[in-house]
Amino acid sequence: MLLEVRNLKIHFQVRGGWLGRVRGLVRAVDGVNLSLDTGETLGLVGESGCGKTTLGRGILNLVPPTSGEVRFEGRDLTTLSPAALRELRPRMQMIFQDPASSLNPRMTVESIVTDALLDHRMMAPGDTRDKAKELLNQVGLGLDLLRRFPHELSGGQRQRVSIARALSLQPRLIVCDEPVSALDVSIQAQVLNLLKDLQQQLGLTLIFISHSLGVVRFISSRVAVMYLGRVVELARGDLLFNHPRHPYTKALLHSIPVNHPDHRRPYAPLTGDVPNPFTVYTGCAFYERCPSRMPRCVEESPSLRAVGDHHQTACWAVES
Numbered sequence: 001m002l003l004e005v006r007n008l009k010i011h012f013q014v015r016g017g018w019l020g021r022v023r024g025l026v027r028a029v030d031g032v033n034l035s036l037d038t039g040e041t042l043g044l045v046g047e048s049g050c051g052k053t054t055l056g057r058g059i060l061n062l063v064p065p066t067s068g069e070v071r072f073e074g075r076d077l078t079t080l081s082p083a084a085l086r087e088l089r090p091r092m093q094m095i096f097q098d099p100a101s102s103l104n105p106r107m108t109v110e111s112i113v114t115d116a117l118l119d120h121r122m123m124a125p126g127d128t129r130d131k132a133k134e135l136l137n138q139v140g141l142g143l144d145l146l147r148r149f150p151h152e153l154s155g156g157q158r159q160r161v162s163i164a165r166a167l168s169l170q171p172r173l174i175v176c177d178e179p180v181s182a183l184d185v186s187i188q189a190q191v192l193n194l195l196k197d198l199q200q201q202l203g204l205t206l207i208f209i210s211h212s213l214g215v216v217r218f219i220s221s222r223v224a225v226m227y228l229g230r231v232v233e234l235a236r237g238d239l240l241f242n243h244p245r246h247p248y249t250k251a252l253l254h255s256i257p258v259n260h261p262d263h264r265r266p267y268a269p270l271t272g273d274v275p276n277p278f279t280v281y282t283g284c285a286f287y288e289r290c291p292s293r294m295p296r297c298v299e300e301s302p303s304l305r306a307v308g309d310h311h312q313t314a315c316w317a318v319e320s
Contacts, residue, residue: 005034008068010058024278028054030229041206043220051229052209056175090169097178099158103150110146113164135164156187175207225249228285236310245313292317
């Protein structure tokens with residue numbers, strides 16, 4: 001097993017008033033358990049604010065966890081010293097959502113894709129040109145872009161440069177934070193196919209964060225659905241999209257546009273408002289909006305449990 005996340009929590013203090021006192025906590029990630037095998041793609045989906053990006057950054061320790069464990073290659077990242085964590089950094093990389101802001105506007109493409117190699121002292125300054133050419137070839141970019149700056153590239157080209165930068169250190173795990181959400185549909189398909197090809201060629205393990213269910217269905221082998229900082233359903237991709245069990249997952253899938261009225265799924269509409277992130281729930285956080293709620297849902301918080309082979313859900317109303 002390459003990655004194992006155990007009861008990970010990431011809470012943020014909210015301060016206010018002229019004394020800056022703590023007024024509450026935002027439980028962005030609230031007890032998540034996940035595992036990934038080498039070569040697997042795990043899709044993370046959920047509405048905006050559910051905590052999927054914070055979870056991705058917390059796994060890489062870019063956001064310090066409040067509690068829990070993140071075991072990568074058998075080592076708990078949350079307890080490592082800065083020096084030990086730096087040694088593992090090359091094997092864990094991230095592709096950010098907006099390449100326009102994640103690429104240094106003062107650096108050329110060649111410098112961007114080889115900067116990490118110099119920083120980790122994996123290559124001498126005079127030997128980076130050939131490596132830069134190799135990386136651009138891997139992501140399908142012409143060598144004429146080596147001397148260009150990010151503002152001279154299209155959105156798709158910038159994102160390919162971001163992918164090349166992530167590949168430069170030969171990582172085993174890459175967290176992709178909505179890498180195609182800012183691209184045109186045709187360019188999205190090209191980038192997704194590129195990621196799949198690179199995964200097969202290099203044996204990469206991917207965590208793919210997205211709000212687009214169609215994109216997640218295309219690229220993911222397993223899918224985790226998040227709601228208010230928790231994973232409410234985790235299943236193999238075909239099972240989740242063809243046989244969703246949690247009411248929230250069913251609502252998400254019903255929101256996908258279809259091209260024929262006969263293809264719509266039976267659906268009970270959600271009621272109520274999106275809950276306040278400051279609220280502490282003793283039971284299920286989805287209770288107020290759930291069409292299948294029962295008294296037990298207010299009193300006890302459900303945890304993920306098996307409801308079939310390769311299928312887990314956190315809902316009292318779902319039978320095993």
